[in-house]
Amino acid sequence: MKCEFCSQSALAGNPITVAGIGIAHQSCYERHLIDQRIFRSLNLRQLNAAELNELNDLVQIELNARQPVRTEIELWGTSE
Numbered sequence: 908m909k910c911e912f913c914s915q916s917a918l919a920g921n922p923i924t925v926a927g928i929g930i931a932h933q934s935c936y937e938r939h940l941i942d943q944r945i946f947r948s949l950n951l952r953q954l955n956a957a958e959l960n961e962l963n964d965l966v967q968i969e970l971n972a973r974q975p976v977r978t979e980i981e982l983w984g985t986s987e
Contacts, residue, residue, distance in 0.1 A: 910922075910931045910932045911925070911929045913932065915932075917930045920933070921933045923936060
């Protein structure tokens with residue numbers, strides 16, 4: 908059995924079965940997804956510029972929401 912992406916023996920590495928494709932190394936499949944710009948089931952290449960900008964905004968909002976809020980006030984120049 909050969910990897911569908913690198914044509915090397917799939918038994919030598921960490922083989923997985925990719926639906927609609929066949930047997931592949933997990934690392935080869937992950938590299939393929941990155942090359943195709945696919946995250947989970949979202950194909951970024953299929954998005955137009957407006958959709959891609961909207962997705963970017965949503966990602967930034969989510970990242971900001973996950974950052975802890977600092978409630979302490981830092982005072983510069985104070986010594987204790």
